[in-house]
Amino acid sequence: SQQGEEDPQALSIQEGENATMNCSYKTSINNLQWYRQNSGRGLVHLILIRSNEREKHSGRLRVTLDTSKKSSSLLITASRAADTASYFCATPIRQGGSEKLVFGKGTKLTVNP
């Protein structure tokens, strides 16, 4: 079963606009990560936010985490055509004494020039 679920599934905006993607998860976590995937390629790590953090910034990215609501959001400001990609949240799940990262199904972002 999916741990994280992104919303919306798809988002289309104009260059220069802001894009907001949301992620909800089910179990307690110690961190949450966001990754980006260009079409048919591997995923690239964008940012990690720990459970004791509420907000984190990296360049044009802003991530928030609300552990009481089990949700996170990724905001991309002043979007560019090059931001067109799928964005995934990932949360760690303890299993068998180890840990695996579980990904949501992603938000497909299209930024129109």
Added chain:
Amino acid sequence: KAGVTQTPRYLIKTRGQQVTLSCSPISGHRSVSWYQQTPGQGLQFLFEYFSETQRNKGNFPGRFSGRQFSNSRSEMNVSTLELGDSALYLCASSLKIGVSGANVLTFGAGSRLTVL
């Protein structure tokens, strides 16, 4: 430094055949994870290897197997291929230190498998 390298990038097989995919992690990374990505199911965790030991396994049939070598390179094998095995297979490595550290993955470009 070199990233995660997956080979082959593309391959076509027929039902019933078997396939082996290879992954070379970033130098110094000892953990290698494999994921299957399909449009319908998204990213599904296959397994994770650390120091040649499988530490974690997803909900896949026994046809899916893997191993890791002493140099941390990993292979995964799928036997008796089915049409539904068509997917992008992604390998990721990480510098994982214990279970308390955050597990940030560096992915390869993937191996695109088509089963006819």
